[in-house]
Amino acid sequence: MDTLFLRNESSMHAWWKESIFYQIYPRSFYDSNNDGIGDLEGIIQKLDHLKSLGIDCIWLSPIFPSPHHDFGYDIAEYCAVDPIFGSLDIMDNLIEQASIRNIKIILDGVFNHTSIEHPWFLDSCRNGEKKDWYIWNEKANNWTSVFGGSAWTWHPIRKAHYLHSFAKEQPDINWSHPEVQKEILKIMEFWYKRGISGFRLDVFNCYAKDTQHTDNPKRKDILGLIGGFAYSFINQHHVYDRDRPELFPILRDMRKLADQYNAVLIGETLDENLRYNRASEYVGPELLHLTFHFQLLHTKWNPKKIKDSCMQLQKDFQSQCPTIVTSNHDFPRQSKRWGADERKRRIMALLTLTLRGVPFIYYGEEIGLPHISIPRASIQDPVGKKFWPFFSGRDGSRTPMQWSNDKFCGFSKTKPWLPTESKNLCTVHVQEEDPSSILHLYRALITLRKSHPVLHKGALKWLSSSKESLCYERYLEQERIVICINLSSRTITTPVQSGTIIFRIGSADLQTLQPYTAILIS
Structure with a gap:
């Protein structure tokens, strides 16, 4: 077998390279004010749990003001905190309290699109000063949305179609406009100055589009011909609205700013082919520090397939640092994908923390949080509502963290926004008392990783x-x-x-x- 070497450069020894990241979905972590929704104060109150686990950096899913058509991934204001989560003052306190515990925080940078309620879009649709800050076209081309159907929606005031790679409530920003690029950098610097240590860049490879709006070519393979009937997004090759060469100057400008604050940039790529083989192209000294490779998230529990996925990940990032991701807010939890046998989740914990790369732990996986099936009437996810029964949505992987055997598993004293599991064996409290629990396994593996430099540098x-x-x-x-x-x-x-x-x-x-x-x- 070929040996895979880490690059011998100073950036590979930055703080992020040796860190363990922990993703928090704020709505579902801990509810401090008993309104059924998790919040920033709740995260502050649970920082000692994260400290005892041994993680180094929290990745917060969106906390910004939003009408929540896609639960925060439709942002109405970038330099504020949604009142359901708290305030800027509470956010500052979270940053401070985390820092006291030697924990950094990065934010979800949702910069491909905004909410239709963002002031920029309201101005743009009225042909105001920001009329070109979004992508408009009198005639829609054949580009399709990740959420199904055309990626264009007619706006009666502007009397033109606007582009939305996702839901119609999420209009795409026009990254070819110089003022847009400057404004996004100002937003990033606003948060850097408050102590944020970086951004996870949501679908960053969608930023740049062909300005001529050329039709995407139709796919002629089996997936495109057959799957495309049920899901139009995969019936074409997204060569004009994804992975454009114009993206690289944008990333270089972001990196220059990030380096001034010793911040990390982590990119999420959108890949309808589910291969993510281009993700490593965006990693480099002048580009992103890390990108996600989601092969394992699509792999069923088959020894050969898991083995192949791990080897492919290392091969794709042979000259860069990979990320090790086995769960997140968009995919079913490990217990759903790989079955109820906890032994498999224990193996995956070991893989996550011993493979070459930067580990990412999704909240709750450290206790084996179950994936909960949500009845149709209770579905919150707009994608689940649209595609049910073919796809029931992402709610099952976003259910509340289970802290204790109290009602609602200690998440809240009132009914949570999504249900908790009725079987209370899977809680932090129960597992704290059990040295053989998966929680103790995670702690032991993290301690092992940190005590052996070979496991995070080798x-x-x-x-x-x-x-x-x-x-x-x-x-x-x-x-x-x-x-x-x-x-x-x-x-x-x-x-x-x-x-x-x-x-x-x-x-x-x-x-x-x-x-x-x-x-x-x-």
Whole structure:
């Protein structure tokens, strides 16, 4: 197998490279004022949980004022906090209290589009000073929306179509306009000056579009021909509204500003082909620090497929630093994708924290938070409402964090915006008292990662292994750690016959690995 080397440059040793990120969906973390919705004060009150877990940086999903047509991903004001979450003063306190605990915070930078209620759009649709800050066309072309149907909607006041890559309530910003670019940089600097340590850039590869609005070519493969009937977004190659060469100067300007504040930029790419093989193109000393690669999120629990996904991720980012992501707010939780067997989630925790790359933990996965099925009448997600019963939406992965055995699992004293699980074994309180819990496993793995520089700085080499297992070596100078994982339901023999076991999951030794077990050997 080929060895994968980290780049030997100073940026690879910045704080973000050695950090463990933790994504919080604010609505669902902790409700401090008992209105059924999580808030910033609630996060402050639970910072000690995050400190004890060992994470280094919080990624907050959108907290900005919004009409919530897409739960905050339709922003009406970038330099404020939505009252349902708190205020700028509370946000400042959160930044301060997190800093006291050596925890940084990054924000969701939703800069591809705004809300239709944003003052910019209200001005633009009336042909005001910002008339060209959005993308307008008298005649709609064939571009399609991620949320289905045409990406264009007629506006009766402007008497033209505006572009929206997502919902019609989310008009796309015109990134080809110089004043737009300057304004977004001002917004980013506003938050940097308040102590924010970076941004996760939502669908950043959609920023730049072909200014001639050329039709996208039709797909002629099976997915495009068959799948396109049910979901029009995948019936074309998005070559004129995605991944444009005009994007690179935009990213370079963002990076220059971020470097002034030692901030991190993490990009989320939109890829209808679900391969994410272009994500690494946007990582570099003058571009983004990190980009997400979601292959594992689309992988079912099949030992060969999981193995292939891990190897493909490392290959795609052979000369850059990858991210290790197994859950987020847009995908079903691990328990939904990979089944109820907790042993699989334990294995995935170990993979997340021992593979080469920067780990991202989605809130609740540290306790094995279940994916809850939401009845049709209770669906909140606009995507679920639109595509039910073919797709029931993303609510199941956004349900409240479960803190205790109290009513509503300690999230709130009133009925939450989404339901909690009635079985109260999966709570922070219960797992705190159980040394064998998955919560304690996460803490132990994070402690292990931080105590061995090889696990967050070292290179990776794949070792020969059976199709049911995944074996790799992490090495840095004189330190070596070998990781052997049994991804299957049968007992297997390890390829390593000597060494000292420094960590294990389940019943495993140097010779054999029981089903869904793993060992780390030094």
